[in-house]
Amino acid sequence: MASACDLMHGLRAEKVLADRACYADSLHGLILEQGGEPVIPPRRHRKYQHNYDRIAYKQRWGIEGFFAELKQWWCIATRYDKLAANFLGFIKIASLMLWLK
Numbered sequence: 001m002a003s004a005c006d007l008m009h010g011l012r013a014e015k016v017l018a019d020r021a022c023y024a025d026s027l028h029g030l031i032l033e034q035g036g037e038p039v040i041p042p043r044r045h046r047k048y049q050h051n052y053d054r055i056a057y058k059q060r061w062g063i064e065g066f067f068a069e070l071k072q073w074w075c076i077a078t079r080y081d082k083l084a085a086n087f088l089g090f091i092k093i094a095s096l097m098l099w100l101k
Helices: 004-008 025-033 054-070 084-100
Strands: 015-017 037-039
Touching (some): 025 037, 037 054
Parallel strands (some): 015 037
16 A cells, blocks of 8 residues: 555645544655645644644545545445446536535
8 A cells, every 4th residue: 555655745735634643754744845734633642743724624524524425325335337437427416416415
């Protein structure tokens, strides 16, 4: 499995949201080097407790909850369709259904 630093290398993001378990000095430094703001709370045992945007961190649960709702759809959770266009179509339909709900 690729590490978070390998995945983030070369990507530019204004804010990077991650869970406390993903906190590492190397990832934190890489995000800062690339001009982003890490929104990752430090672990409690760290000597230096850096600041982070608490509001943005709390709002990430809305996104995670949305993906959890999408996984309730059988065709999305199993990736039943082989074509990316069909899969994207089902994601759009499911998103609209959840939004109208």
